[in-house]
Amino acid sequence: MSDDEREERELDLTSAEVVTKYKTAAEIVNKALQVVLSACKPKAKIVDVCEKGDAFIREQTGNVYKNVKKKIERGVAFPTCISVNNTVCHFSPLSSDETLLEAGDILKIDMGCHIDGFIAVVAHTHVLQDGRVTGRAADVIAAANTAAEVALRLLRPGRKNKEVTDAIQKVAAAYDCKIVEGVLSHQLKQFVIDGNKVVLSVPSGETRVDDAEFEENEVYAVDIVISTGDGKPKLLDERQTTIYKRAVDKNYHLKMKSSRFIFSEISQKFPIMPFSARALEEKRARLGLVECVNHDLLQPYPVLHEKPGKPRVNNINFVLNP
Template sequence: MADSEEPEKTIADEAVVGKYAAAAEIANRVLRNVIEKCVDGASCREISEFGDKQIVEECTKVFKKEKDLKRGISFPTCISPNTCICHFSPINSEPDYILRNDDIVKIDLGTHIDGYIAVVAHTIIVGATPDKKITGRKADVFLAAYNASQAALRLLKPKTDTYVITDTVQKVCKEYECKPIEGMLSHQLSQFRIDGQKTIIQNPTEAQRKEHEKFEVGEYEVYAMDVLVSTGSGVGREQDARVSIFKKTDEIYQLKLKASRTFYAEVVKKYGSMPFNLRSFDDEKMAKMGVGECVNHKLLNPFQVLYEKSGEFVVQFKFTVMVFPSGPSKITGLPLDESMFESEHSVKDPELKILLQSSLKHKSTKKKKKTHANNHGKKGKNSKNADALSNNVEKMDIDSDTKMELEQAV
């Protein structure tokens, strides 16, 4: 009972920052390795399996002394090609997709260390090279999504109304004559929870705007900022692809079928509240039998595989952001080489241009460090932890600005 009454630890604690940063480093590294696998003739299923295997292997290499610490996949690897918007990660008995040159591929995955989650998504064009410009609607949607994500990042700071981010993403996409995917949510992250209370909605309908609560971004919160943009209507639809990714809810129900009970018990034991892929079960047939009753009685939430209309292009960028009093620190995500894209459109709105050109670098936090020194007198345990974390940050697979932000934060 005492544990449930303990206040949740936040990134105000340098130990929590360290676990988020370790999870982020692994997510970025695995993402790069997965991108290398996305070549002409490659299987989406096999690449997804490779990504999941890498996450599990890499997570076992950190925090080895904490034997009981949970770690691993916070979101299974998805390889969603072309008009597929999200969540394509087929099980062995379902149709695969073989990549071809010029396919637009959205790669989405997540890790966690002790329940502290780092998620990331990036979009590539199979076979693209820097010496050949990408033009037309492909260029429009890449630049719309990337610039919208960069605008959202700069707004993820304390006291920002979440609908300001919603409307800004919409405005950036409009500059490129593109649309954000309707109703998609970016979630606050917390320990062992990938879908926290606060959310940022994309391109809401009037009904969704009335129903969806607005929030204010707070200090020491963490968000998975997810931007999905289309050249089409922006309305996702289900097709024939079977759902393979699910997540346990907090609902309670006494399952009737033995197969369902066996399957659900394994879900609780192995994955807890983290999303999982049916493919990860040894007995896929049993998993397929059991999942239906669990979904019907809301014990599990499915992550639907959604599609745009044929002939349209969809791009996704997702990154994990820590919100400090001084502003946002992006810890996952890869840069986009904008020089590869040539569009007839650009951001012309003066306010948006100022926002996109604004710096993400933070003011010095020397005062905070001095307070640490005053509180501890000589070098105590917390100070040593901070020094160790600073040393680890310097070695991490993250960009230089992010390293500087994390060093200042601790």
């Protein structure tokens, strides 16, 4: 066996070291989730809560693998997002944003952590109220939880991605809810948060995926979003988009000085993982990010919305196929 083949083999779940790194990342991100949940109170600023989640991950990952010979990258794999009520995903506002949490809000919290590029992501739905959740909000939460459990049981070697798609649609229908269109569950690899093998939550005209079969030692982030609305989210305001990922296969000579400055900062700080524009110099970022996105140097994660007044919820599970 060549050195390259041996190294490739060591980077999957047959390696105890890799499994340990995944588990360490999972432990940290789950603790970070508890930190965020404890800060989610009426009148709390969303941006402050998001920053607490990111800061906790940075602190905790900085305390592990400090004394190894080879430098190990570690930190935030996906910025903390708190998407409220009919906001479906990716809401992680800038420091200047004044949006507050209110009593009765339905919050979808999601975030990610990595150790040496091995990624653990987690999400949790939290209703900002005392007592039991009832009505349609309870229906959609139960639907998402059940769908996630079904998907988890179907992620087994030899099963097909289409089987998961079909099963979770049946679960949503049983609760008179809709799977939100365009949501993908990706295979995770080292330093890759959106691998080529995917599970499509619901077939739609705009989104198509290749048939795929699950194999041993693969890792997936299962992303299920269910709504009491029509399941067709829309981009309402491009200015709300704050999360981006460097498109490593794209190159372009930027014209604006501010764009070159920001892109250089991104390339140094966030060469692979998604990041929040909150971590950049805000004034320059406002101008520079536009040109970077327009020329496909950055992949944006848009903030999408369902119809107002429609409860929606999502579950993400970190899955290891044994």
